[in-house]
Structure formats: C-alpha cells, structure tokens
Amino acid sequence: MDSIITNQIAPVGTSFLTDVLQGLQSKPKFLSSKYFYDEKGDRIFQQIMDMDEYYLTDAEMEIMEQQSSELARFIAVDNQPFDLIELGAGDATKSIHLLNALLKQQLTFTYFPIDISTHVINDLEENLPKKLPQLKMEGLNGDYFKMLKKAKEISSRRKVVLFMGANIGNMNLTDAEQFCCDLRNELSQNDLLIIGFDLKKNPKQILAAYNDSAGITRSFNLNLLDRINNELDGDFDVSKFDHYASYDPETGACKSYLISLQEQWVNVGDETIHFDANEFIYMEISQKYSLEDVDALAKKSGFNPIHRFFDHQEYFTDAVWKVD
Template sequence: MDKQFMEDVKRGLTSSPKFLLSKYFYDEAGDKLFQQIMALDEYYLTDCEFEIMSTHRAALLEHFVSDCDLFHLVEFGAGDAYKTKALLEYFLAQKVAFEYNPIDISGSVLDQLAEDLAHSLPQLSFAPMNLEYFEAVEAISLKSTCKKVLLFLGSNIGNFTKRETDDFFGRLADILQPGDQLITGFDLKKDPAVILAAYNDSKGVTREFNMNLLRRINRELDADFEVGEFYHHPVYDPDNGAAKSYLVSRRKQQVSIGAIPTTIGFEKDEPIFMEISQKYSLEDIENFAVRTGFRITENFFDKRKYFVNSLWELN
C-alpha cells in the first residue's frame, strides 16, 4: 500500500471542503482513460499543441541549438509523447545531437513509451526517468553539463493554483543553469462553451476518469465508495479562467475506508473538489515569467490561438 496515497486521501476527505489530489488519477486504468480523453473531439488541447509542435519545429530547433552542440530534451509528464514525437522525428532527420529524457510518475507509462520509442525511433538516444520533476532535473545536471531544454506540455501547469505556479517556476529557476530553456503549454482563455465541453465530453470519458479515482481508493485503501452515488460536475469561470471538476454526492451517505481506518460522511449534494484546469491570458503568462526570474523568448500559437507554447530563458 502507498502510505503517501493513504495520507493524502485521509487529509483531503477529512478537510472542509473535501478534495482529492489529481495526481492520483494516473493509475493504470487512469492512464488509459487519459489517452482516450486526448483523442476526443471536444478535447482541443492535444490537437492544438500537436499543430504547434509540427508547424514550428524548425523555429524551435533554431532556438535550442543556437548556443550549444548537444542538449538534453527533458519532458515533464511525458505520457505517450504523442506531440513530442513531431519534434523527435524532425530533430533526428536534421542529425541534431541530443538526448531525450521523458519523466513521468507512472512507471507503466514510461515502460510503454520506452518500448514504443525503441521500435519507432531506434536511432534515438533516450533515458526515461521515473522521478519527481525536480529530482530528475537535478539528476541530469549532476551527470551532464550540457544544456537542458525542458518541456512542460499539455497545459499541465493549469492543474496548479497561481501560487503553486509561481512556486513551481521559482524552483525551476533555482535549479536551472544559464542558457537552459523551458517550454510550457498554456491553454488560453476563449469561448467558455468550448472550454467546458473539453471537461464534459459527450462520451463520458472525463466523467469515468474522475470516477476511477474513487475505484482506486476502493481497491487500494479498502474503501466502499458506491461510485454510482456520485456524479461528475465541471464548471468554468470566465472571469478568473478556472475550470474546476467536482464529484458530487447524490444523497446523504457514509463511506468506510478500511486502510485508514475511518468513516467519511457526505451530505446530499456535497462536492469533492477533484481538479483545476486553469486558463490564461498572455498578460498572465508574462507576469509568471517576470515574477519567477525568466524572460519570454517567443510565443508559439496554433492557428485558432486557442493555445500557446511559451519559450522562456532564465534572466
């Protein structure tokens, strides 16, 4: 049993209001569900970012190699590297000297990715890392003095609060070296209906993705959540750009969690906060960079300007 998982579930479900940490969505079943989400028509983020990576790969490479002969391409939360492969294939075709370092907290995802890359890109030099992000960056710095280019794609930064975002970029600034670069995917503010549909798809895959965390708690922590007694409720606030997901109790009920052990009471219509997916203005992005010691080198957009991949360097 994962003791940290148990402690985080206990802390979240005994808090008021209740919450669960979205990083625990990604067990084996959650990984598969998220792959399905990325293929949904409503989930525009994947296509937008793939378009950016494919359209602007030459310009990106020019930035990466402008001041070095060899670099590490370090991807946070690599998943299946679907979007990154557009870069990898192009860089290899251009005979660029680089090593790809995919980082993910899911060992099973990294195993699948390593197998895929070994077959699809046999000439690629890569070293997967099943570590936390900052640990991985520090480990790379210890073994190599070469430049690092960090990729934080998919608007994963949107799962952080604004304070957490400042802390994240600030910590990166502390451990990166002059000349290192960072590309972050930011989902931009847009038509609220487009955003809300991305988290409330017609096939119900996002709902199942959220519900799967209750099933994981049942399985790993000996709980008795009746998953059907909760419903998925996404909301979006166009003023502050926060898209939030909740699971809401359909009735007054109690849930036992044997591994803790404790019993959690729910009132009818009581929510569990599951995840934030923050949306941004260009001014927001500029402010994050300035506050945390970076400067924006260039912003790369998709054709609809739904999404931006922002390239930063340390000041």
C-alpha cells in the first residue's frame, strides 16, 4: 500500500476485468493492488498518510526537507547536465524539495516525472512551473520502463532516477530484484538510482501502520470490492468481507488480505466466483528491509551502493546507488 500505488492509478477497461477474474479464479485468490486507486481510493489513501500510525510519509518527507541539499551534491558531477527521472511522481510533494535544492545549486537538468495517470502528469505540468519557474520539465504519461526508454530517446544526458516512497516495498523480494535488474539494464555508467526503503523495526509499529485502530486501511482495501461492483458489474456484499493484516519480522513481509466471512457466491462480469467461509483474497505486500537487505539488493541487481540518507529515527532510508 505504500505510495507506489497512489502514483500508479491503473486504467479502467478490459485489462481491469481480465486481471480481476484471473485473480479471483486463482488458488489462492488475489487482486492486484494497482487497482486500489479510483477517486475514492485516492481520498482514503490521503487519510492513511495522515494517520498517526502511518509513519512512512513523515519519515521520508523529513529526509527530503532537511537533506536535499546534501543529496543534490551527490547528484552533481562536475556540474555536468543530467536528467532527473522520477518513477511514479504523484504530486511531487517530496521531490519538490530536491528539485528546489538542485535549482539553488544552479545545476543544469531536466525533470522527467513519469506516471501512469494522465491526470497526475497534467496536474504536474500545470502547477509545478508555477512553484519552480526556473524548472525545465517534460511529463511522461505511461508505464515506467516504456517512459524511461522514451526519456533516453529524448536526451542522451546522464540519468538520475528517483524511486521514492517505499515503492519497492510493494513487490516481493523476487520481483524487487527483477525490477532493479531491469532498471539497471536501462541505465549507463555513472547513472544514479535514488531509492526509498522502509526499514525493519518494532513489529507492532509496522503492523499498526497497516491495521490502524480507526479502520481506515480496512476501508481502503474493501473499496476495491466497491470499485469492482461499480465498474465491472460486480455484486460483492462488502459487509461479508473483512480486512486482515500480518507482519513477519523474520522475512520483513507485511501482507494484507480480505477474508470471506461466510460461504458465498459473487458475480463479476459474466462470471460467478465461489468463496468458502474464511477463504482469503491476497491484496498486497509492503516489504520491509534491513540495511544489509538494501545493500544486497543493490549488488544483486548490478548497482554499487554509495550512500544512505535517514530520518532522525532511522525508520526509513533513501539509498543512493550508482552504475559503475
């Protein structure tokens, strides 16, 4: 559920129905977390980020607010021009601090925010230049890797890629390694990746962030069933499902499920899906990392870890990886 998903609003259409039916007809059942974000889901996630239990947003924001100038110095290499590419840019609330620091150091760069949401890119292109008039930017609307290739076609300058918000945590460890390998294959010598990780900590604190006392996360997960009802002719009775979250401190995997409270049948499109009592739908993972895990992932995927930035409580790290 971390901020990757707010920046990866999935388009409605045939793929939505296909993905939902594939997941619900699988054993065990699953739904893709990329579909959490309709208009209502986005509003609920804003509430999640304001929760006392949800520490992630404040932790990374602290890093960006207080250490962007130092981070900018890592990015600057002999004052050579470069491209700053942000995967899943969202509203750039965090990255605007880095953009401002880079401009203050009078570095020559172009900002390429990438997001699957057309609305997000249009909003950035309209509003970010008002806040940072000196900024050169070009929004790219689409899939991460397709748009990264497009940015390389537009410019051959050195690349600095931002992948923030613990986005990597929305993948299991195998998928995260593959993602980083694929990203490394798109980059060249001396390019940088700045990537955010939520760190392993007290298990109770982590679990509370995904199982809050007010039930906001519960409503966030159940909203996907409402979205299926509204957009795919589903007839889920949301009251017959409940949210369950778990955290394994050994593996660092925090997982969320929806549990069927009784045996039931649900129609989606032209298909009927059977649920046993207590059967689960796997919804998402929020993977947590140790510092050793972070460095190991960098090296396995072909990067050289060169620095880490922490919030003052060391809940979170933005790691700087280099392509040698």
